[in-house]
Amino acid sequence: MPGNSRNASKRTISKKGAVKGSGGKNRDSLKGRGKTLPADERPWHKGYSGTEKLPDKTARKQENERRKAAGEGRPPKIGQPGSKDTTWGRGGGRGTGRPAAQRGGQFRTGPRVAPGRRSNPTKEGPELLLGRNPVVEALRAAVPATALYVAQGLDIDDRVNEIVRTAGDRGIPILEIGRHELDRMTGGVLHQGIGLQVPPFAYENYDDLLAAALEQTAPLLVALDGVTDPRNVGAVIRSVAAFGGHGVFMTERRAAGITATAWRTSAGAAARVPVSQVVNLTRALKQAQSAGFTVIGLDADGETDLYQLEAAVGPLLVVVGSEGRGMSRLVGETCDLRVSIPMASDVESLNASVAAAVTLAEVARRRVHG
Known part of the structure; x- marks a missing residue:
């Protein structure tokens, strides 16, 4: 038997009648919106001259932010x-x-x-x-x-x-x-x-950082030259705190600052170690030299062996270069010494924060044991 219905001969006839001509049931949807209102009669238009206006988007946004900040909405x-x-x-x-x-x-x-x-x-x-x-x-x-x-x-x-x-x-x-x-x-x-x-971190004034360090018996500072990984920044700050350093500074631009990532990596040491930003790193290094610091730059090809660094016992400023290219040319030329860390011949270089930690540990050792 063709079909699945037991009453195949039965037909259902729509009570609404047949659809007639073009448009049919949806002919109302073909009607236009009518004439366009003048600009001064449209509440959403900037040229509207009436008194009843739609809610301002900025006001709604500010209210939403207020509610969120007050804990009235989602965190x-x-x-x-x-x-x-x-x-x-x-x-x-x-x-x-x-x-x-x-x-x-x-x-x-x-x-x-x-x-x-x-x-x-x-x-x-x-x-x-x-x-x-x-x-x-x-x-x-x-x-x-x-x-x-x-x-x-x-x-x-x-x-x-x-x-x-x-x-x-x-x-x-x-x-x-x-x-x-x-x-x-x-x-x-x-x-x-x-x-x-x-809220955002506020950095120590560089002049104040330098003056406070000079009040210590053996001042020790670290400068970061183009270090862009905040994890390295945090790790260096942690090492400075661990080995008796008195401050860290870096440039304002093209370098990582104290972000949440840097703070986490420092394990909170950023709260104890003064951190500053400077506009011109070379100028800041020269200012430290004028104040009595010996400025050394970490360089894999440096002429001075870290373990022979006699300047470690006096006021010392250690420059750590960026992760990829190391120190910039001007910064390298400003340093009093370029210092290398002895390593096995099959290792090309160390991570920036690791190199800083090794150097600071050796400086601390020499200051204690001579």
Whole structure:
């Protein structure tokens, strides 16, 4: 039997009748919108002269940002404004958290950081410090912060307890969010369930950094020449702190500064080591030489062996070149000595931060044992 219906001969006739001519059922959709209104009668047009206007996009955007910053909406992404604080760092200004509501209590206004001289604040927006140790170090150093993000279901240890307690004492808003949301905010970077949002870093004034170093018995500084990897910057700062250095400085342009990545790599040492930016590195090196520093540049082809460096016991400034090309020509010509690190013949060179660590360790050893 053809077909699947038991009533193949039965036909269904539409009650609406047949579709007639061009247009048919959808003929209304073929009608135009009518005449175009003059510009002064269209609320969305800049030439509108009436009093009733559509909501302003800028106003809506500002309101959304306000709601996010106040915790009324979803947690803000990295860089979302959340405080009047704009800079931080050893050379940075004041930092307090904003009073904000929290489950189980109310925040208090935090104490001010000891006032310092603001110098060369970065132009980037706020960043997120990730990991328990970096966040603990930042809070211990009273780094201004705008929010603390804590992942739900976080394993609690002594560091987490200290982080939450310190943030509460300083009035820093604590936002508990899902781990997946924190993953989204951090771009998948390892965060250990903790993130501290901080305003841009404020660098120490170079003149102040130089003067403070000269007050030490054996001043030791490190200059970074074109180092663009923030992980190397953080690692160098950590080595400077470990081996008794008194400061680090780099150029403002074409070099990595103190970012969240650099801070994390430094394991919080950036809160203890003065860091400065200069416009002209060669000029800064000459200024240090005039103040009594011996300037040495790390160079695989250097004529001075690191283990024969007699200048290590006096005021010393170590220049570390970029990851690829090393020191620039002018910087190399400005150095008093070019120093090489003895290595096995089948190894061409060391990573910038590793070379700095080896050099600083040898300088520290010679200063202790001669």
